[in-house]
Amino acid sequence: MSEVIESRILRHRIENIGSLPTVPDTLKKLARIMEKQNVSLTEIASFVQSDPALTFRILKMVNSAVYGFPGRIASVSHAIMLLGLNVVKGLLLGVSVFELMQRAMTGLYEHSMGCAAAARIIAQKKGLREPEECYVAGLLHDIGKVVMALEFTKAYEGALAFSETEHIPIMQAERKFFADNHAVLGGVLSEKWRFPKKLTEAILWHHEPPSAVLFPLETAIVHLADILTKARGLGFSGDQIVPIVDDAAFDRLELSEEDIVNVFQELEGSIEATQEVLQQ
């Protein structure tokens, strides 16, 4: 049996993500800005505007039908005003990790975009004031997998194969190879990037929603969105089977069968919008 990669080593890689050769420069620069305390709107906007490719992608994303303002956002500052700094930070990260996700695992980006859209739809149904926050949490919930698959490719391939042969969720298969699972590592990264607690909790506990003490509702939303995306078979997240939904999280959301059919329907529309965003 192969050795389990220690927590210390995993966290060290995350801490030094800014110097990993597998990470593109844009993402490194962006990560540096996000690690700063009290980063301002102007700083983020001017950083984005200095990179035409990034500007193009972020505007395409916020103007897509995935959001509520199709075709109406003309600048990065305007996007920040409408969506809030944290959402824009999350989206920037989301569009910047696109290539990385594609390289890490085929289908992971489609899965993440699907989960993001589903989380937003559920958040809206539940009347949350900022459904975009759930969108960002969904977009980044598997960010831990990106680091694992890129930095420890062999071990992660092992975990994927193990999950397939044993018919167990990838989360469980990871245990055989890694001391920390992808959700824990994603949580570490989210803290490092100074994302709000809400986002960190949703990422950290998306497989164990009862552990979320501060934001159980948002965490339950991302947990269910992840499962619905897998149930619909959108993209690939490493799971061949749909993991079992947490009873308490599911009951907290009080969704009927009819409600879930509606979520799937709305999700269908955003899949097409997603594909448009992905065609660069």
Next chain:
Amino acid sequence: MIKVTPDKLQPGMRLAKPVMNKVGMALLGEGTELTETWIARIQDMELEGAIYVEGRQEMEVPLDEMLAALERRFQSAEGNTRMDLIKRAAERHIGKLYE
């Protein structure tokens, strides 16, 4: 709604979604009936992505294959009432895509 590439557009088709330029600003609104002039302009614009017109898209994967894949994805969840509910909802939704 059918997804078509600009070269496959025909006069009389009606837009199911706005036509957007590269940064996502709407150029032609939803519901616009395409004329030869509009089609020529769209083709000149080097748009990225597809145009959506009204109509029904043929599904790429046959329904029985979609449902068989769904069964496989839920094989470990049998007997869990909440998972059964999610699966039923997914089945109903997928069925509707083929109606």
